[in-house]
Amino acid sequence: MMRLISIALDKSKVVDWESYPFTVPAVRAINKIEVRSRMLFFVGENGSGKSTLLEAIAGHYGFGPEGGNRNTQFASTETLSSIDPLRKALRLAFSKRTGKGFYLRAESFFNLATYVDNLGVAWAYGGTSLHNQSHGESFFAILENRIESSGLYMMDEPEAALSPQRQLAMLAMLHDIARNSEEIQFIIATHSPILLAYPGAQILSFDDGAIREISYRETQAYQIMNGFMSSPELYLHHLLREDQHSLFSNDVD
Numbered sequence: 001m002m003r004l005i006s007i008a009l010d011k012s013k014v015v016d017w018e019s020y021p022f023t024v025p026a027v028r029a030i031n032k033i034e035v036r037s038r039m040l041f042f043v044g045e046n047g048s049g050k051s052t053l054l055e056a057i058a059g060h061y062g063f064g065p066e067g068g069n070r071n072t073q074f075a076s077t078e079t080l081s082s083i084d085p086l087r088k089a090l091r092l093a094f095s096k097r098t099g100k101g102f103y104l105r106a107e108s109f110f111n112l113a114t115y116v117d118n119l120g121v122a123w124a125y126g127g128t129s130l131h132n133q134s135h136g137e138s139f140f141a142i143l144e145n146r147i148e149s150s151g152l153y154m155m156d157e158p159e160a161a162l163s164p165q166r167q168l169a170m171l172a173m174l175h176d177i178a179r180n181s182e183e184i185q186f187i188i189a190t191h192s193p194i195l196l197a198y199p200g201a202q203i204l205s206f207d208d209g210a211i212r213e214i215s216y217r218e219t220q221a222y223q224i225m226n227g228f229m230s231s232p233e234l235y236l237h238h239l240l241r242e243d244q245h246s247l248f249s250n251d252v253d
Contacts, residue, residue, distance in 0.1 A: 002042075002100075002150055002183045006093040007057065017236040021056070021086045025209030033211060037202035042189040043219050044206030046177060050189045051156050053206075055105075056086040057187065058154050066253035067112040069146070070099055099185070100151030104142055106160040113138065135161040143173060145211040150183035151167035157193035167194040174198070193221040 009030040014022060021027050026049040032132070041051035055065065061069040105112070113130035116122055124127050126145045130138040139161040147153055159167055169196065178184055190196060196203060196219055205214045216222055228235050 001095055001183055002039065002098050002152070003095045004035050004092060004152060006035060006091075008091040008093070009052075010089050010091050010100060011082055012026070015085060016051075018227060019180070020082060020084070021049070021052045021222060024052055025253055026050075026211050027086065029210045033204065035202065037200060038182075038185045039174070039198050039201040040185070040187045041196055041198075041203045042206060043191070043196065043199055043203060045220070048206035051107075052083065052086065052251070054081045054154060054156055054187060054189045056090055057092065058105075059083055059087040060090050060092055061101070061152060061154075062099060063101070063154070064117075066249055067103050067105040069102050087153040096176045098151055101153050102142070102146045102151070104153075104155040104158060106157045112223040120228075136163060140166065147173075149177070150186075151180040151185075153184065153186050154221075155186070155188045155190075157190055159190055159195060160186065161202060164194060167192055169199055171195060189222050193219070194223045196221055225252070 007030070007034075016022070017028065024047075030053075042054060044050045059065060064070075116125055116130050117131060124142040126143070126147065130141060133141060140159060143158075158170065164172060174186060175198070178186070188195065196216055201216075203214055203219060204211050204218060205219070207220070249253070
């Protein structure tokens with residue numbers, strides 16, 4: 001069975017602890033992470049290190065730094081060089097490593113879509129240019145056409161392009177694929193309380209300067225959304241303290 005079973009940091013391979021990404025507390029604190037589920041989520045505030053580690057794992061596995069599979073090797077930013085020290089220091093243990101999979105990175109999705117068009121391989125993504133679809137449609141085109149029955153699939157904030165309804169559809173799609181194959185695994189960095197609700201998922205929090213496993217209801221995404229939906233007036237009362245008339249008035253001095 002293809003599966004990532006642990007993520008570790010070989011501290012003897014770290015050249016400079018005072019340079020990025022080792023200045024990120026959660027990254028700096030990595031020892032050994034046991035992966036016990038085929039659905040692994042990374043959660044945490046912006047800047048907590050979840051996307052940083054995801055990128056390094058993707059690079060270690062051989063995926064292109066801006067998304068795609070092992071054959072997609074392009075970089076229009078400094079992503080590769082900035083993450084490279086962590087990639088080199090990572091130690092990933094697999095029950096079996098096939099090299100199959102895909103890395104979907106919301107931040108550089110436009111660059112990936114352009115790369116696909118320039119190569120003339122839109123046929124592998126549903127037959128329509130990713131640029132000629134809405135953001136959500138193009139994301140779903142990748143999910144529907146690039147996820148096979150085996151491999152390691154990594155996604156960085158896929159909810160950025162998906163409506164709540166589409167996020168539910170994504171959950172159903174991933175579940176349908178996973179239950180029909182034991183040769184597939186997902187690692188997803190997300191803020192979505194919908195995606196995080198996947199049954200049996202392992203959730204790792206990067207907040208508070210360490211990586212620790214938490215339950216679904218312990219995630220900030222769930223707690224904030226649940227609290228807001230239960231009592232939006234209370235939240236808005238504390239958030240919007242300024243006089244509303246002064247915020248929207250067209251009066252001039």
